[in-house]
Amino acid sequence: MKIKVVLIVIISCLESVAFSQSLNLMKRSHFEAEKIMAKVIEWRHDIHEHPELSNLEFKTAAKVAQHMSDLGLKVKEGVAKTGVVGILVGDQPGPVIALRADMDGLPVTERVELSWASKATSIYNNKATGVMHACGHDTHVAILMGVAEVLSGLKKDLKGTVKFIFQPAEEGPPPGEEGGAKLMIKEGVLMNPKVEVAFGLHISADTPEGMLTYKSGSILAAADRFVIKVEGKQSHGSQPWASIDPIVTSAQIINGIQTIISRQTELTNEGAVITVGMINSGIRNNIIPESAEMIGTIRTLDTKMQDKIHNDLIRTATKIGESMGAHVTVDIEREVPLTFNDPALTKKAVSWLKQNLGPKYVLLQRAITGAEDFSFFGQKVPSFFFFIGGCPKGSDPALAAPHHTPDFYVTDSAMITGVKAMLGLTIGYMNDPLE
Numbered sequence: 001m002k003i004k005v006v007l008i009v010i011i012s013c014l015e016s017v018a019f020s021q022s023l024n025l026m027k028r029s030h031f032e033a034e035k036i037m038a039k040v041i042e043w044r045h046d047i048h049e050h051p052e053l054s055n056l057e058f059k060t061a062a063k064v065a066q067h068m069s070d071l072g073l074k075v076k077e078g079v080a081k082t083g084v085v086g087i088l089v090g091d092q093p094g095p096v097i098a099l100r101a102d103m104d105g106l107p108v109t110e111r112v113e114l115s116w117a118s119k120a121t122s123i124y125n126n127k128a129t130g131v132m133h134a135c136g137h138d139t140h141v142a143i144l145m146g147v148a149e150v151l152s153g154l155k156k157d158l159k160g161t162v163k164f165i166f167q168p169a170e171e172g173p174p175p176g177e178e179g180g181a182k183l184m185i186k187e188g189v190l191m192n193p194k195v196e197v198a199f200g201l202h203i204s205a206d207t208p209e210g211m212l213t214y215k216s217g218s219i220l221a222a223a224d225r226f227v228i229k230v231e232g233k234q235s236h237g238s239q240p241w242a243s244i245d246p247i248v249t250s251a252q253i254i255n256g257i258q259t260i261i262s263r264q265t266e267l268t269n270e271g272a273v274i275t276v277g278m279i280n281s282g283i284r285n286n287i288i289p290e291s292a293e294m295i296g297t298i299r300t301l302d303t304k305m306q307d308k309i310h311n312d313l314i315r316t317a318t319k320i321g322e323s324m325g326a327h328v329t330v331d332i333e334r335e336v337p338l339t340f341n342d343p344a345l346t347k348k349a350v351s352w353l354k355q356n357l358g359p360k361y362v363l364l365q366r367a368i369t370g371a372e373d374f375s376f377f378g379q380k381v382p383s384f385f386f387f388i389g390g391c392p393k394g395s396d397p398a399l400a401a402p403h404h405t406p407d408f409y410v411t412d413s414a415m416i417t418g419v420k421a422m423l424g425l426t427i428g429y430m431n432d433p434l435e
Contacts, residue, residue: 022431025157026356029423032150033416039149040419041412043067044142045116051105051131051138053122054169055179057082060103060141064166067145071152073164080183086164087193088151094160095433097426098190098198098381100181100374101137101144102170108134111406125175134408136203136390141166143201143418150423159430161193170373172335181376190380197345197434198383199425200374201418206400207389209414212357212421213365214386216346218270220339221299222306223371224332228253228294228317231327237286246292247281249324254294256320260312270301272309273369299369301338339375342382344434349384352428356420382434388421390414 043063052060061082068075068086076085082103109130110118120131148164165184173179178186190198207213230250235243254276265272274296281292298313300306314330321328353362365387377383390410391397401407 022427023355025154025427026424029150029154029427030356030420032153033146033419033423036146036149037416037419040142040146040415043145044138044412044415047138047141048133049116049118051118051120051133052103053107053124053131053174054104054171055081055173055177056122057103057168061166061168064103064141064145068148068164071148073148073152079187079189080168080179082168083184083189084166085189086148086166088148088155088158088162088164090158090160090162090430091156092159094158094430095196096161096163096193097429098163098165098195098377099144099147099422099426100165100167100198100200100377101140102167103137103141104169104171105131105137106134106171106404108132108404108406108408110134112409132406132408134405135171135403136205136408136410137170139203139390139410139415139418140201143415143422146415146419147422147426150419151426162426163189163193163195165189181373185376185380190377195381197429198374198377198381199349199422200372200377200383200385201421202372202385202387203390203410203414203418204387205390205403205408205410206397207387208391208397209389209393209411210361210417211389212353212362212386212417213389214341214346214350214353214362214384215365215367216341216343218301218338218367219341219365219385220367220372220375221271221273221301221369222303222334222338222375223336224298224300224306224310224334226296226298226313226330226332229329230292230294230321232288232290232292232325234290235288237288240288243288244325245288246290246326247288249321249326249328250279250281250292250294252324253317253320253328256316257313260309260316264312265305265309270305271367271369272301272305273297273299274309274313298332299371301367301369303338306338336371336373337375337379339372339385340378341384342378345382345384348428348432348434349386349425352424353386353421355428356424357417361417384425386421388414388417
């Protein structure tokens with residue numbers, strides 16, 4: 001009994017020492033982060049001014065690779081086409097931690113009046129378009145570059161290894177191509193050395209700067225793509241009785257599948273969405289066409305609900321088609337799984353973040369029906385994904401332009417929260433890993 005008490009006291013003392021060391025290192029990292037923020041902002045402006053679409057992030061990747069190399073890190077380029085991985089080995093043994101930032105821009109023409117606004121153009125889906133960092137990935141890259149610089153300067157005090165993963169194609173690879181987190185994992189980004197945990201962040205235009213929000217468990221939805229094909233019978237527009245009208249059938253299907261959410265899904269469990277985003281049918285005003293096609297998205301925050309909604313969609317669409325005399329097929333592709341924050345890791349992470357940023361700046365949020373391909377990392381290792389505020393002080397978050405729009409904007413000064421958060425999570429985990 002005395003031996004057990006002594007062991008408990010020793011363990012408690014060791015934990016106290018580790019906590020003290022971790023806290024001191026976090027404070028030092030904060031000081032170093034403040035010193036390099038001018039560089040982080042400069043990086044962000046350059047990346048924002050020169051955005052690149054998914055799987056085409058060549059200049060961004062080159063900038064990142066050069067920075068990682070200048071810091072003395074082991075660098076691997078061309079991962080999942082344009083991805084970059086930098087590896088920092090601390091002087092003391094410990095876990096392997098992955099920190100991830102996404103690099104791609106969007107086919108959006110910028111309207112924000114900035115000296116460093118994007119003037120880039122490209123071709124997307126055979127259409128000319130502007131290119132813009134309309135989702136904040138420019139800030140994500142700059143933040144992780146800053147984190148890498150600070151941690152490199154603390155190398156002798158680091159207990160473990162950090163993999164800095166700069167990921168292409170988070171917004172999805174071009175049609176017919178692979179890309180993103182899924183391809184990086186396929187190519188072994190979580191191995192050699194084997195990653196133990198992964199951390200990722202996203203800036204938010206409608207959250208005040210300085211704030212950090214999180215949720216344990218499901219934080220972002222799974223995104224599935226569906227295609228519904230309706231085969232009917234063509235006829236002259238003046239003789240609908242001689243047709244099996246695929247457009248009218250499609251209209252009935254669209255109305256019908258909305259009842260899957262409103263009447264067949266237990267929304268007190270988790271939220272879910274079905275949206276038809278495209279309808280293709282017909283060629284002339286007075287011809288009832290032979291076929292129609294609908295393409296849309298399903299968003300779910302629970303895997304059992306996801307399976308049920310898939311079955312409900314197939315049954316509802318095909319049976320409505322059958323009732324109209326049409327033949328209906330439904331194809332569903334599981335594009336991105338739900339983003340899941342490991343509960344045990346989340347509990348530790350929130351503790352470190354509150355020590356780092358202050359309890360009033362770390363807040364619980366609700367789940368979001370947007371999707372993130374960081375979720376693929378979470379399928380392989382315990383992971384934690386969080387949001388930082390990007391709405392400037394003095395601005396109304398409710399009036400912020402949404403992500404993926406020409407007026408999207410997040411302030412430079414918000415990035416310090418992301419840098420400090422990533423530093424705190426890395427140092428915290430090195431000194432207090434999962435059992």
